Amino acid sequence: MSLSNLIQNWDSFRKRRPYEDQYKDAPYKWAMVIDLDSCIGCNACTVACYAENNLAVVGKERFGKGQAMHWIRIERYWGEGEALETEFPERGAQYLPMLCQQCEAAPCEPVCPVGATHHSPDGLNTQVYNRCVGSRYCSANCPYKVRYFNWWNYPERAWPNPLELQLNPDVTVRSKGVMEKCTFCMQRLRAGQDKAKTAGRLLADGEVLTACAQACPTSAITFGNLADKNSKVARMWKNQQVDLAKNAQDKSEEGVRGYRILEDLNTYPSIVYLERLRNFAA
Amino acid sequence: MSTGNMDRRDFLRVLGISGAAATLAGCGHTSIESGVEEVMSYVQPQDFVVPGIGVFYSSTCTQCGSGCGIMGKVREGRVLKLEGNPESGISGGKICGLGQAGVQAHYNPDRLHTPMMNIEGGLVPISWERANQLLDEHFGTKSSLQGEQIAFLTGGVSGHQRVVLENFLESFGSTQHVCYDAISTATGRAASKTVLGAEQPLWNFSKARLILSFGSDFLGNGVSPVYMAREFAKFRKAPRGTLIQIEPRMTLTGGNADRWYPIKPGTEGILALGIAHDLLQHPEFSGKVPQEVLDLVKNYDRDAVSEVTGIGADAVRLIAAQLWNNTPSLVVAGPAVEGHAYGFSNAAAVQLLNVILGNRGNSLEGQSEHPFPQMTPTLGSYRALAELHKKMVSGNCQALLIHGTNPVFTSPTHLEFSEAMKKVPFKVALVTHIDETAGQCDLVLPLLSAMEDFGTHIAEYQPSGVELMLQQPLMEKLYPETKGFGDILLDVLKKRKPQEYAVFPDYYSYLKAAVLKAKPVFHSDEPDEHFWETALMNGVVKWEGKPTDLEAKMVPLEVPEPHGLTTDYPFYFVPSIRPDMRDGRHAYLPWLQESPETMTTVVWDSWVEIHPKTAAQMQIKEGDVLLLQSATGSIQAKAYIFPGIQPDTVSMPLGQGHTQMGRYASGVGANPYKILDPIFDAHTGELALHATRVAIRKTGENQKVVKDEGPTNLQNGQKLVATLSADQAKLAREI
Amino acid sequence: MSHNVHGHPQMDVQVERKFVPKVKDLGPDVNWAQINKDVLRSLEKPRPVFWIIFFSALALFSFGVYCEVYQYQNGMGVADLNNPQVWGLYIATFIFWIGMGHSGTLLSALLHIIHADWRKPIYRYSEAMTTFTLLTAALFVMVHMGRLWEFYYVVAYPNERWTWPNFTSPLVWDATAIGTYLTSSLLFLYMGMIPDLAICRDNAKGARRALYKFLSLGWQGTDRQWGNFKVAYMTMACFLMPLAVSVHSIVSTDFAVSQNPGWHVTSFPPYFVLGALYSGCSGIITLFIVLRYVFRFEAYMTQPILNKLIKMTFAIAMVWTYLDLIEYATTWYGSDEVAKADLLYRATGDYALQFWGMIFCAMVMPFTLLIRYVRHNYTVLLIISLILNVGMWLERFQIITPTFAKSHYPWTWTAGWWPSWVQWGIVAGSFGWFTMLFMLYCKIFPSVSMYEVKEMVHEQNLEGKAMAHANPESEQAPVGLLEGGQA
Amino acid sequence: MVGGSVGYRQGFHHVDEAAGGYYGRNFRMSHAKKIFLWFLMFWMGSSLVLAEPFVQGGPIGSQTSDGYDALGPVVEQPIEFPHNRHAGDMKINCMYCHTYARRSNVSGIPRLDKCMGCHNLIEGVKDRPRIKKLFEYWENKQPIPWKKVHDLPDFVRFNHERHIQRFYFQEKRPIRETCGYCHGDVASMTTARRVKALSMGWCISCHQKDHLEKVGSSVTSHGPNDCWLCHK
Amino acid sequence: MSKKAVTLALYADPDEAGNALRELRDCSVPGFKMDDVIIKSPIDHPELTELLNHRPVYIQLFTLLGVLLGPTTGLVLIASAQASFIYQTRGGRPIVPFPPDMVLTYELFILSGVLMTVISTFVAMKLPGNRSPLYNASVSEDKIGILVKAEAQNIPHIDEILRRHNPTEIKGDHSR
Structure with a gap:
């Protein structure tokens, strides 16, 4: 059966992703836009993610060892170069919410020995916890370092009774030795897609949001379906002249501020960031 | 209790359905054997309850006083997550990190679950019968307490809790509802009242073209952070407004400023007058400004101001020019301005700019009238605590009830509050977990958490009209021995005033009756039950109101220079307020402890922020344990090199250093309240939080600073956060 | 298909040896019975010092096992690994051990193919070394795994879950390559040992005899057995050589296919292969000296052989040095700023000591091999060979740690990351494990190939005879024979 | 056999067979047989791996690899619910009681008042011990602590709704077939027992089958096979 | 034609063994073929193997x-x-x-x-378990053994040929 499958679908098996219009006929391709000018660095998204996705609180000692488990982290930079140019950060801090970029050509995917991480039909970079053997190759190969490994057996001690009652039953509690990462709140997407499918329709724009996008007080995070050309996210991508299947964008318009981080590594991320703005006259 | 409520309670019961209770098993080896896990179903649930599907219940966030409407996702009887309630005009469907952590306050493993009594210096669990007996002894009909002998010390309370509380006091003939807030805004409110005619005017970000903020962290921990953040995001859309922030230590808001200026602490008022001086040069003002004001402003020319404040003369000119060119603007003042010996004058001088610039009626308006003055939030102040303290010391206070505040932790050393507490014969704490203050009480009563109790709330900052926020249980109570705040007071009231209160079996029915009584105010002609159900469903009842006019006037106020630095104490000490920790009441929430403080990314700790230049001069490296010595006392914390601070200033976050607040708070960091000098605002008598001067000594020890940031906080040429000049962006064209 | 592919055309030898009296690898007239006796002596009851060393190694290994059990139970966190530093010493030491193995193959297969007969007395133990280092390396794959108990997910077999491993992952290539290598070199070692096992069988008693009897499979040394054996052995050697090259190339792809600065280098495969040969050769020198001393193998492990070994090591060291330097050069003159920064960081950052240590131990130290004194003083040589290997271990540490410490993403850089005692314990335990295995091996199996030494003697005799026939004077001039050794 | 096909050295055989044992043991097994034995051992070893003794889901026998015919253990339930009476004899639709199956991930245990809705009216059986127990729970307003029979690991999501909607409502298959595909013929049991493996391969074996895309169409496709469909 | 008897001669010198083989090759013992000769040696002796008939390796x-x-x-x-x-x-x-x-x-x-x-x-190689009746441990040490199968009546003749080239020992199993 597998051989006939191989022969029948040879063309599609040899197709290299991403390619132009690959999601043209697909119902969903999840993507995000994060407006860095709106992001105020308030950490609401971070805590929301802890609440939604059963992230373990690791405590001071382990945080200090670099074993924190935040799927989305707010990075705060003081400058773009290698030194702060002025004595004071005159233009404020530079906040960057960094989460899994759900790359179309994710460097983490091909290196996993067991295929615990792979690309889902709706364009997500998945992580199947129970398949993971913990080689940590994906994390080694992730240029954004947004994969988090369970160095300890958190189910044992991160949720002393009754804290465990808060755990989201739709999300697995990861035990020691597996890699975990942002899933774009896959449990919400799945529930929404199931509902929509039963109703015989596609998800409407904004019907399902990730926890971070839902919480964000400034609405800096826009989440949606890129395959739907009319969704807000798709229009924003187009408006910002970012094309999913390109690793160098042609920016013909002035003042377009969308970009993808470390695009030159050919990762084709699904998150577009909008440049931070500053009134330099002030 | 109605039958409807009975169903509801049944639904809120925690069920062990579909692995809910066994979620902890994780992705390792979980049991899939038949007959190991239990699966249950409700006895008589409401029809919309479907196992496996979350139902959202509206409620109100009580983590801070902003009164955000929230929704709790409830499944199998457990509240899982909080979201913003779109019905609420304040939260608008959004929520902050602090609010999210509300579920952890509810499920906290260190929750108090039985009444406790102080026996021979230690708290021991007792039964409710014993607790009631004690309450009866002191507050029952036979109680000899009356009048001012009994005091109720709270943090901010509003809504019907406040009404019940004051009725409770009133039944003794007492008016001693003392409201204490360690991060008091009383000075600023007083200044605002004096100059603008309103303690808390409405800030119309949408109308402002420029915001000039003097140390106001309205995005992080102001009067209504979520609402402000939402408004600020709109402010940043086309046409994009500009934010200029002037403060000694960069706050979250400062981090978002288009231009950030470090200023010597306490000289903000002088800078404001300097800007006013510049502004009043414009011919448009001739003849329109009172002579006193002109006289006052006269001395504050750019160079003089520059020398005192440390802000360059050019910058003063530039700020003034920006204000002039971008009208309407909005000038706001924050704790950094108020916390000085002349904080009132400082703040008033800053508000004066609003008057000069004519922001009144544009970006500044008055909040609408209030239909329920008895339910407005009580706003804490330090002076109230100091006065109570006087009574306690003098022995006039015979019984003290404490709720929602932790003065033993947050009051400065010189007040010696815990000594004073020993003079009060009967102290009752109504808490959800034992903190430092409750630890010193004679009776500690376990309260229901905010996710288990009914209540109503009214926020201090009402963006439009007035919203009566409803709080309702999202799940059945975790601990059978806990009791609602309203219920406890109502029980006492029922004994003291049976004719008025006996009709209410519990606080829920009292609340329902009270809200229904207010139905005419909301111009509703719906049937009672329907009105009530709708109110609960929406979580909010809105009273339409219009913004009022402000009576602003140009009040000339002398702004003296703050007392300078001495060789003994060569640094300004600025305690910073973390958006998630506030005065320390949230330190027991692990999510917040683990959430990196935005500016420094430090977690689970206290630290001393020092400017790199100063640090280099003193040869201080990150992690050096420093001894901060003020005239009052000393504490130790690790150094953190921080460029966003005025070089003569050191800063330390408030909220850590708990000794008795459960496993997540105890022993973390140090408590800066304990080194604050006894300096008070001359006008309001508030403790001046930012007026302490300190000396720094290296202890020779170096410890790792636990933070998210790596060895670099620069982008090293990678395009991570790119910055574009605002005039190049085409925001209007964006989606 | 000729069955005597290995045969020496005698006439060529005659011509060549006529005017160049060459130093012989073995002394003249080594008695065949003596060979058996000498080698079998090494299998006799060990001296007490053997047990002391053996139990020390066992203790070290037990400590490693303790660390691993501790890690297994508590999670990988006890190793102080963290988000960017996900691999630590485990992978570094894994490459080290894999690399160590390669020279055994070089000596036994490559030199066999090119009929370099001097390999014969020393290839057996080097091949054993290969096998044991591979076993040790395989342990590290396990130790490194976060969920060791699910290791079978990596194995490709039709299963109930309908899953397969991900064949695009270099780790799967690794597993396949190492599996192939381990199987092949184990078979190669075993095949080459069968005639010797028969010798052991013929000379042993009791349980040992049963063991040898079982293992020698009834070898009798018949002409057909020899004929097939020689062909098969040569065929396997031909497979093993490219296999060894592929194995370490594949290990290098673990790094080279990734995006990380300092790894994304085209020259990685040859660089790794040479590095592997390098550390293996110095490992062989170490064991050469130890075995020679312990088992008094002076007659077989002679100075001329050692000289050749040292020359080979030096040559490999130089090629490796060259490859290392061009790796730096391509980075330095390339346009990858991140990789350049990473290179600078290696040389000047937190791990500069290790970097310069590597440069000193692995690039500078080989030059001491040019000194005649060093080549002839076994104590000094032993120390130097160990230093070379320390250098090569540092090289592996250098590849892993600084790259993680300073990769593309500045926010997650680490400063001064250092492995915990658990990692060091397991690394130390692996040395104990290897030592233990090797010591056991030496006491159970002949560590010098008896039949091949006999062949060597036989061929030398043939040559001698031929030479004596053609050029009688040269008989008296075995210059430098057995210097520093036998007498 | 390999030995036979190689047989190019007949000459030697005789000597060897004649040899007896040099070591004094008569080792007479033929060469071919030995090789066969090796293969047998190899095959046994690999089939041991195939049998997956390590895999979660208990020892072999508690589930079969093809998912059929292994009636799971009897589970002690608080009330020995007679499915055979309700679904079998009275032919009540499964979803009359398991009403959540069509709108939620979980099929759910019927709420207690559902039971009472009927049993309050059925006077004839009120004195039966099982019904008495039921009334006891009802009077105490206690939920019945049923034991889970068809338990999936916590990292697996199974959506009843989608399967019921698809096969019952769209394809109009009989309810006993739809539910019984996974749960077995519950109508013939008293308390439910696990019949099918409910293992990953078993799930996939169905998702790999060609299903009609829409009712009445001839286009077929297999079920979705995204990992995150079931793994959470 | 069954050949039941075997004899084994051990030589210390490969040259002598070679001579013995040569003589065997040239001898005219009825029914004897070079195929019946097996060399057992501690190392491979291609020069001796050459004297046997070509024995292909597949x-x-x-x-x-x-x-x-x-x-x-x-x-x-x-x-x-x-x-x-x-x-x-x-x-x-x-x-x-x-x-x-x-x-x-x-x-x-x-x-x-x-x-x-x-x-x-x-x-x-017919391993494992290819055991021969006439095996001497010295062939794994330093002797070269020549094992000849023949019909019992021809054994003395062959022994004689073998003995001519200074074998250290000749042993045979003539019983069967």
Whole structure:
């Protein structure tokens, strides 16, 4: 059966992703836009993610060892170069919410020995916890370092009774030795897609949001379906002249501020960031 | 209790359905054997309850006083997550990190679950019968307490809790509802009242073209952070407004400023007058400004101001020019301005700019009238605590009830509050977990958490009209021995005033009756039950109101220079307020402890922020344990090199250093309240939080600073956060 | 298909040896019975010092096992690994051990193919070394795994879950390559040992005899057995050589296919292969000296052989040095700023000591091999060979740690990351494990190939005879024979 | 056999067979047989791996690899619910009681008042011990602590709704077939027992089958096979 | 024609053994063929083996078989496993990518080659368990043994030929 499958679908098996219009006929391709000018660095998204996705609180000692488990982290930079140019950060801090970029050509995917991480039909970079053997190759190969490994057996001690009652039953509690990462709140997407499918329709724009996008007080995070050309996210991508299947964008318009981080590594991320703005006259 | 409520309670019961209770098993080896896990179903649930599907219940966030409407996702009887309630005009469907952590306050493993009594210096669990007996002894009909002998010390309370509380006091003939807030805004409110005619005017970000903020962290921990953040995001859309922030230590808001200026602490008022001086040069003002004001402003020319404040003369000119060119603007003042010996004058001088610039009626308006003055939030102040303290010391206070505040932790050393507490014969704490203050009480009563109790709330900052926020249980109570705040007071009231209160079996029915009584105010002609159900469903009842006019006037106020630095104490000490920790009441929430403080990314700790230049001069490296010595006392914390601070200033976050607040708070960091000098605002008598001067000594020890940031906080040429000049962006064209 | 592919055309030898009296690898007239006796002596009851060393190694290994059990139970966190530093010493030491193995193959297969007969007395133990280092390396794959108990997910077999491993992952290539290598070199070692096992069988008693009897499979040394054996052995050697090259190339792809600065280098495969040969050769020198001393193998492990070994090591060291330097050069003159920064960081950052240590131990130290004194003083040589290997271990540490410490993403850089005692314990335990295995091996199996030494003697005799026939004077001039050794 | 096909050295055989044992043991097994034995051992070893003794889901026998015919253990339930009476004899639709199956991930245990809705009216059986127990729970307003029979690991999501909607409502298959595909013929049991493996391969074996895309169409496709469909 | 008797002569010198073989080759014992002679030696003596009739070695044929079949079936298996894998990892690559598959195929090429070589060698060498009645431990040490099978009545004749070349010992099993 597998051989006939191989022969029948040879063309599609040899197709290299991403390619132009690959999601043209697909119902969903999840993507995000994060407006860095709106992001105020308030950490609401971070805590929301802890609440939604059963992230373990690791405590001071382990945080200090670099074993924190935040799927989305707010990075705060003081400058773009290698030194702060002025004595004071005159233009404020530079906040960057960094989460899994759900790359179309994710460097983490091909290196996993067991295929615990792979690309889902709706364009997500998945992580199947129970398949993971913990080689940590994906994390080694992730240029954004947004994969988090369970160095300890958190189910044992991160949720002393009754804290465990808060755990989201739709999300697995990861035990020691597996890699975990942002899933774009896959449990919400799945529930929404199931509902929509039963109703015989596609998800409407904004019907399902990730926890971070839902919480964000400034609405800096826009989440949606890129395959739907009319969704807000798709229009924003187009408006910002970012094309999913390109690793160098042609920016013909002035003042377009969308970009993808470390695009030159050919990762084709699904998150577009909008440049931070500053009134330099002030 | 109605039958409807009975169903509801049944639904809120925690069920062990579909692995809910066994979620902890994780992705390792979980049991899939038949007959190991239990699966249950409700006895008589409401029809919309479907196992496996979350139902959202509206409620109100009580983590801070902003009164955000929230929704709790409830499944199998457990509240899982909080979201913003779109019905609420304040939260608008959004929520902050602090609010999210509300579920952890509810499920906290260190929750108090039985009444406790102080026996021979230690708290021991007792039964409710014993607790009631004690309450009866002191507050029952036979109680000899009356009048001012009994005091109720709270943090901010509003809504019907406040009404019940004051009725409770009133039944003794007492008016001693003392409201204490360690991060008091009383000075600023007083200044605002004096100059603008309103303690808390409405800030119309949408109308402002420029915001000039003097140390106001309205995005992080102001009067209504979520609402402000939402408004600020709109402010940043086309046409994009500009934010200029002037403060000694960069706050979250400062981090978002288009231009950030470090200023010597306490000289903000002088800078404001300097800007006013510049502004009043414009011919448009001739003849329109009172002579006193002109006289006052006269001395504050750019160079003089520059020398005192440390802000360059050019910058003063530039700020003034920006204000002039971008009208309407909005000038706001924050704790950094108020916390000085002349904080009132400082703040008033800053508000004066609003008057000069004519922001009144544009970006500044008055909040609408209030239909329920008895339910407005009580706003804490330090002076109230100091006065109570006087009574306690003098022995006039015979019984003290404490709720929602932790003065033993947050009051400065010189007040010696815990000594004073020993003079009060009967102290009752109504808490959800034992903190430092409750630890010193004679009776500690376990309260229901905010996710288990009914209540109503009214926020201090009402963006439009007035919203009566409803709080309702999202799940059945975790601990059978806990009791609602309203219920406890109502029980006492029922004994003291049976004719008025006996009709209410519990606080829920009292609340329902009270809200229904207010139905005419909301111009509703719906049937009672329907009105009530709708109110609960929406979580909010809105009273339409219009913004009022402000009576602003140009009040000339002398702004003296703050007392300078001495060789003994060569640094300004600025305690910073973390958006998630506030005065320390949230330190027991692990999510917040683990959430990196935005500016420094430090977690689970206290630290001393020092400017790199100063640090280099003193040869201080990150992690050096420093001894901060003020005239009052000393504490130790690790150094953190921080460029966003005025070089003569050191800063330390408030909220850590708990000794008795459960496993997540105890022993973390140090408590800066304990080194604050006894300096008070001359006008309001508030403790001046930012007026302490300190000396720094290296202890020779170096410890790792636990933070998210790596060895670099620069982008090293990678395009991570790119910055574009605002005039190049085409925001209007964006989606 | 000729069955005597290995045969020496005698006439060529005659011509060549006529005017160049060459130093012989073995002394003249080594008695065949003596060979058996000498080698079998090494299998006799060990001296007490053997047990002391053996139990020390066992203790070290037990400590490693303790660390691993501790890690297994508590999670990988006890190793102080963290988000960017996900691999630590485990992978570094894994490459080290894999690399160590390669020279055994070089000596036994490559030199066999090119009929370099001097390999014969020393290839057996080097091949054993290969096998044991591979076993040790395989342990590290396990130790490194976060969920060791699910290791079978990596194995490709039709299963109930309908899953397969991900064949695009270099780790799967690794597993396949190492599996192939381990199987092949184990078979190669075993095949080459069968005639010797028969010798052991013929000379042993009791349980040992049963063991040898079982293992020698009834070898009798018949002409057909020899004929097939020689062909098969040569065929396997031909497979093993490219296999060894592929194995370490594949290990290098673990790094080279990734995006990380300092790894994304085209020259990685040859660089790794040479590095592997390098550390293996110095490992062989170490064991050469130890075995020679312990088992008094002076007659077989002679100075001329050692000289050749040292020359080979030096040559490999130089090629490796060259490859290392061009790796730096391509980075330095390339346009990858991140990789350049990473290179600078290696040389000047937190791990500069290790970097310069590597440069000193692995690039500078080989030059001491040019000194005649060093080549002839076994104590000094032993120390130097160990230093070379320390250098090569540092090289592996250098590849892993600084790259993680300073990769593309500045926010997650680490400063001064250092492995915990658990990692060091397991690394130390692996040395104990290897030592233990090797010591056991030496006491159970002949560590010098008896039949091949006999062949060597036989061929030398043939040559001698031929030479004596053609050029009688040269008989008296075995210059430098057995210097520093036998007498 | 390999030995036979190689047989190019007949000459030697005789000597060897004649040899007896040099070591004094008569080792007479033929060469071919030995090789066969090796293969047998190899095959046994690999089939041991195939049998997956390590895999979660208990020892072999508690589930079969093809998912059929292994009636799971009897589970002690608080009330020995007679499915055979309700679904079998009275032919009540499964979803009359398991009403959540069509709108939620979980099929759910019927709420207690559902039971009472009927049993309050059925006077004839009120004195039966099982019904008495039921009334006891009802009077105490206690939920019945049923034991889970068809338990999936916590990292697996199974959506009843989608399967019921698809096969019952769209394809109009009989309810006993739809539910019984996974749960077995519950109508013939008293308390439910696990019949099918409910293992990953078993799930996939169905998702790999060609299903009609829409009712009445001839286009077929297999079920979705995204990992995150079931793994959470 | 069954040859039941065997005799074994041990030589210390390969040259003498060679001479013995030569004489055996040239002798005219009825029914005796060079095929009946087996040399047992501690090392391979190609110069002696040459004196026997050509005894072909077929191992490399099997090796060839292995290197042809192994990688092809391996590649097909890998590709079809990738194609019918429930989850198909992509990461920007095709589902059936050649470079990784080539790496694996290469390893399978070597593995199957080695395994086929080893298996065929053991078959060819009749190992394990190829035991002969006349074996002397000294052939694993330094002697060369010449083992001759012959009909019992011819044994003395052969022994005589063998004895002519200074064997250290001759032993025979004439019983059967």
